[in-house]
Amino acid sequence: MTPTESLVRIKSSDGPGQPVRTAELDALYHRFEDELLVPLWTEIGDLMPTQPSPAARAHLWRWATLLPLAARAGELVPVGRGGERRAIALANPGLGGAPYATPTLWAAIQYLCPGEDAPVHRHTQHAFRFVVEGEGVWTVVDGDPVAMRRGDFLLTPGWRFHGHHNVSDVPMAWLDGLDIPFVHHTGSAFFELGPDTVTERETPARSRSERLWAHPGLRPVSSAGERTTSSPIAAYRWEHTDRALADQLTLEDEGHPGVVEPGHAAVRFTNPTSGGDVMPTIRAEFHRLRPGATTAARREVGSSVFQVFTGEVSVRVGDAAWTAARGDLFVVPSWQPLTITTDSGADLFRFSDTPIFERLGQHRVRVEGGAR
Numbered sequence: 001m002t003p004t005e006s007l008v009r010i011k012s013s014d015g016p017g018q019p020v021r022t023a024e025l026d027a028l029y030h031r032f033e034d035e036l037l038v039p040l041w042t043e044i045g046d047l048m049p050t051q052p053s054p055a056a057r058a059h060l061w062r063w064a065t066l067l068p069l070a071a072r073a074g075e076l077v078p079v080g081r082g083g084e085r086r087a088i089a090l091a092n093p094g095l096g097g098a099p100y101a102t103p104t105l106w107a108a109i110q111y112l113c114p115g116e117d118a119p120v121h122r123h124t125q126h127a128f129r130f131v132v133e134g135e136g137v138w139t140v141v142d143g144d145p146v147a148m149r150r151g152d153f154l155l156t157p158g159w160r161f162h163g164h165h166n167v168s169d170v171p172m173a174w175l176d177g178l179d180i181p182f183v184h185h186t187g188s189a190f191f192e193l194g195p196d197t198v199t200e201r202e203t204p205a206r207s208r209s210e211r212l213w214a215h216p217g218l219r220p221v222s223s224a225g226e227r228t229t230s231s232p233i234a235a236y237r238w239e240h241t242d243r244a245l246a247d248q249l250t251l252e253d254e255g256h257p258g259v260v261e262p263g264h265a266a267v268r269f270t271n272p273t274s275g276g277d278v279m280p281t282i283r284a285e286f287h288r289l290r291p292g293a294t295t296a297a298r299r300e301v302g303s304s305v306f307q308v309f310t311g312e313v314s315v316r317v318g319d320a321a322w323t324a325a326r327g328d329l330f331v332v333p334s335w336q337p338l339t340i341t342t343d344s345g346a347d348l349f350r351f352s353d354t355p356i357f358e359r360l361g362q363h364r365v366r367v368e369g370g371a372r
Contacts, residue, residue, distance in 0.1 A: 008033045011042050018042070052335035056102045056303060057094035058317035063132070063327025070111035070173050079118050081196060086111050086118075087176055090305075092331060098181070101331050102303035104281070104353040106180035111173045112137050112166045120163035120194030125183045126230065126279040127156040130175040130349050132309060132327050136168025140200045141234050146207040148174065151238025151309065153269055153286075153349070155278055157230030159190070163198040175307055175329070177351050179281040209234040216240075219272055231271035231278040241267060245288040245347070263293030276355075283354040289313070291345040297337045299366040304332045304352035311346030315339070 010029045018041065019025055032039060040047070070088055079086045087108040089099035101107040110129075112118060120140070129139065135149040141162045148154060156162045166172060183189045212220055213233045223232075248265035251258045260266045269284045270276065277283045289295070289311075306315075312325045318336040332338050340348070357363040 054333040056333040058320040104182040118164040129154040263290035309347040
């Protein structure tokens with residue numbers, strides 16, 4: 001391999017700690033390039049910055065724009081084998097056109113027309129669905145039919161066969177979240193086809209997983225020693241989330257602790273077998289802000305995606321600022337300060353890659369200048 005063919009290009013620098021460029025040094029650098037070698041002293045500022053410097057950017061996608069585009073795709077694009085899903089990914093403007101919301105998280109709007117089936121498959125990527133509006137679609141996870149309704153948070157852990165079918169006479173759209181970028185970058189993805197159509201057509205009031213696992217504070221004795229990496233609960237229902245948030249704020253009114261900060265209630269969806277996150281790579285939360293509430297400025301290692309469920313908020317992420325309303329989605333890159341304000345009161349769904357960084361011992365949070 002010659003220097004002109006090498007994929008490596010060593011940066012030329014005259015900054016502090018850099019050697020004086022000479023013909024002999026250039027010859028050495030060319031030899032490094034030939035052998036696909038890079039000296040640390042020319043790269044250390046990029047490889048080891050003083051604080052996170054993410055490529056991803058803060059960005060907002062508006063539901064009022066996304067939904068009509070998804071509907072148009074429903075008219076023009078069939079759903080079936082090959083394409084598998086009519087899903088439209090959010091592409092962060094800082095990631096070079098990759099279909100990733102952040103370097104580790106994938107977010108997309110999936111759209112299913114009346115009577116349609118999204119074929120059955122499975123993959124090692126962990127996935128969830130969050131429904132900001134509508135109902136009528138059922139997801140079937142390893143043979144367990146699960147209704148999808150407004151406010152529901154639904155899991156498809158990695159390597160579970162799953163498909164969707166719309167039994168209603170109206171289309172439905174929802175948010176898909178996966179760890180596709182993380183799995184892609186680690187070279188650990190597997191994918192397998194299942195039946196072309198969803199064979200389970202029943203529509204029970206509750207899924208089997210909910211009947212077994214979704215009882216507050218209780219777990220089946222038959223599974224008392226079982227500890228799963230992802231939650232066995234297929235659906236976390238809105239009525240339970242809503243009640244938990246309302247109760248936190250009521251307790252605040254009564255002078256008892258329980259809220260994150262004044263006027264800010266939040267819950268985290270958890271795995272009942274471990275008490276940890278619902279999936280090993282994704283954390284999911286719901287936040288409720290009273291009218292007039294403002295959150296403290298918060299920085300966190302790792303990235304997150306928010307979707308506004310109700311109300312209207314003013315959001316500042318680093319130097320970016322927007323007003324966001326129902327259905328709008330925004331990205332918070334790693335270590336960018338986030339502040340949310342609302343005059344009307346608001347509910348927001350959030351998912352993040354925090355479990356990855358906690359397991360690596362790299363997670364860090366700073367709130368209003370105080371690191372912890």
